[in-house]
Amino acid sequence: MESFKMLFLELKELFFELKDVFILCFIDDNRWEWLVEGFVNSILITVLAIVIGLFFGIVLAAIRSSYDKNEESLKLRGGAGYILLKILNGVAKVYITVIRGIPVVVQLMIWYFVILVTQDNDIVVAVVAFGFNSAAYVAEIFRGGIMSIDNGQFEAGRSLGFNYVQTMIYIVIPQTIKATLPTLLNEIIALLKETSVAGYVGIMDLTKAGDLIRGRTFEAFMPLIAVAIIYLITVVVLTKVFSIIERRLRKSER
């Protein structure tokens, strides 16, 4: 009986201790607002970077796969189209190689301290850095997706009279999106977590916010766990949303 009472008192003490730390970390000085601001910035950077990454990535993938698919026939038919596509394909290849070969945090610092040094809005710099980084990965995901679609689909489209671009838009791309969705989700999750290095150039993202609280309160456990849980929940929600989309798309085939 006595020992139970002791345990109860100890737990009670621990609870109040945690409560004090919680208040210190999140309530005092309204520090929770930092986390909110950081979270909003992280999401903002991720979403805008994905928009850039998807758009630019699709352009790169279109160039790369058009070249891969049509190299032979274009060579036979010759002309300016072949030379132009060959040059564009070369540029795209170099771009993808360079981007994938450099750590994103180094790219971010190059954008911040060298290329966009006059840009005052730090978020814009981060969006550009992460967006153009992501584009290289998205490009390869889409290219793989396009190349994985059976060439018969492509030929069927062409034989009906669709031109190359129409065949891509109406027949190949819709099937590609379905095939690449899981890989694309992977890239989005990776991007969301990669934005945690934005603090390197002083951007107040979620990670930086947690770190600021740690520095101000000398409490490491509470703010870092809070940051970790917020990332985790976001990724779980993203995954759920994607699996719903995937199931909707797949329904058409069953």
Next chain:
Amino acid sequence: MSDNALIKVTNLKKHYNGGKVKALDGVDCEIEKGEVVVVIGPSGSGKSTFLRSLNLLEIPTDGQIVFNGADITAPKTNINKHRQKMGMVFQHFNLFPNMTILGNMTCAPVKILKKSKKEAEEKALELLDRVGLKDRANAYPSQLSGGQKQRVAIVRALCMEPEVMLFDEPTSALDPEMVGEVLEVMKNLASQGMTMVVVTHEMGFAKEVGSRVIFFDEGVIQEEGTPEEIFQNPKSERLKSFLSKVLI
């Protein structure tokens, strides 16, 4: 050259690896309106390459193809316009798996010919009815048997109202008991006067439906004639040995 020729092929060549492999090595051929030309030959003889060259799915290395009076091998030709008039049926059907049967059949007429959706669907349903698949209009390709898929592929091509139909081994990927239903559709099509070029191993079909049989070997036409001439009185040794090996 007769004025009736719908397709005129002159000295068609298709070489790979800088001329080391000669899939087609100088093919001359005329196809007239209403003809059913059956192309036979051993595998690797170039018969599929020949068929795929007719609508430029294979770009010839050399030679000329005139379709409807237009040289479609000329670099400036808009091949898409001509392909609309050449329906093609593939060995592996190549239906679009993400669209319903009706979607497969109406996408090209709606997007290319700018038909209204209603008009395109009416036409598609009428064609489906003719091949006995009207009740499957809203199914997806994965829900159909091989024979059904190929019948859909045929009517999908017909939706564009082509002047010639190209068949690339349409029954080779089918289970034996499904071959008949596809050949039946093709026979009907032939009896309606459709110009057809058929690459096939179905010698029975060639005999019964073909108005002319072309025998390919080593990238050239070795022999051609009516089904009687080819099957009863083969002249070249190659054709004789080929026919002795296939079941008729």
